[in-house]
Amino acid sequence: MYTVCLPEEIWMIVFKYLSKSDWLKIRSCCKCFKRLIDHPSLWRSEFIVLRKLRSFNDGFWKTLRRRTQANVRVVNVNGRHWDIIVKNLPWLKAVIIEFTDGRTVDSDVLANLNRLTKLKMLVIQSFDHAGLVKKLPSMSQLEHLSFCLLPSSIGPNLLEILSQLSNLTSLHYHEGRSHTPKHIFHAMLNGLPKLRNLSIRWCFNNSWCVPLPDDYFGYAGTALDSSGRGDFALTSLELLNYTDPLLSPVALDHLPLLEKLTVNYHRGATHRNTCHLKGWLRSLSHLTELAVNYSQPLGVYADTLPTTLRKLSLSGTWAEPEDLVTVKRTVPDLLHLNYSPFVYNPHNFSEIPKAFNKLQSLQIRYHGLCAKDLAGLGGMQHLKRLVITAAPADHSAISSELLTQVQMLRAHGVQVVLTQGGSDEEQFFICHPC
Structure with missing residues (x-):
């Protein structure tokens, strides 16, 4: 019963420093912790994975409703399953749809998306054919859209859909079998006045031998205003699977x-x-x-x-x-x-x-690192965070000398994070590999 000695607000702060697996262990301790762990504030930015929906009972959906779960990653589900999801979680703000069994998104799934009136982020792994794009619902409230496009003839249909998404600020446009022609690409971007973040992924094939026009990104025809910004001003660009000379030296x-x-x-x-x-x-x-x-x-x-x-x-x-x-x-x-x-x-x-x-922050790989290397970081007066990343296949133990240097850095106020695989944060990478 000592748990009630601390205010609930303090417990909530403590829980935010723990992993989701820790939350589930703590949740099973008592009714008090179960209620606190299910508080919506803990789950506001968390994604949960939904697969094999047949195994989910009423108690499971009741828990998600209590958490006001707003972000889901849905794997290998059909239109009937989507109907269940939308009925139980109509307030969804972020949806990621992917398939690991070779299937692709169908029209029933796309039709259900139109019922999610608060949806802000949509990620779709792939389409089976260009006609499905026409069945994408009109969701003018969308701010982020990400998908991999497989058919080469999808461009004109996609242009029709994107013209309705006037509030889109982030677009991940991952190409299929061929590059989108310049006139379609320009028309698509000119129809998105609020777009600031663009991610492009190209397919590696023989078409790489043909460079794109110098003005491939020259879609902004409006002059800059006095603040240096115009109606079309990308602030973030991501080029995936790129190789020269696809874009010219003056492309940007x-x-x-x-x-x-x-x-x-x-x-x-x-x-x-x-x-x-x-x-x-x-x-x-x-x-x-x-x-x-x-x-x-x-x-x-x-x-x-x-x-x-x-x-x-x-x-x-x-x-x-x-x-x-x-x-x-x-x-x-x-x-x-x-x-x-x-x-x-x-x-x-x-x-x-x-x-x-x-x-102020430094991220490095563990392989080959020794205690002497870390000792040299002790003189960096402004260093506040050090992330040491081990490769996923690297299972070698960290030496005691290296751990000693880690403790010394922490004693000097440096936050040292030891992690595996490239990131110390649990997050879902919304750029799906095609």
């Missing part, structure tokens, strides 16, 4: 207000003598975040990094110590660094405390 000149850029190169398809990223960076004077995965060596484009950068992520990229010195010279005020190279180099790591003494 049409997006001068870009603040965040992510480029995930197609592994094994990088052209050794071509790096258009170097040209893109020269025109992005507002860029504050850059993430580059599996690119050419850092030295190829390090001297063109914008001075406005505050967050830099480098994964699977070859770098020499002198490249990090170049980054320090071009980006003197870098605050956040994620450094996960192909091959661990102790000389590179020892350069980080000297080159980036203003860092």
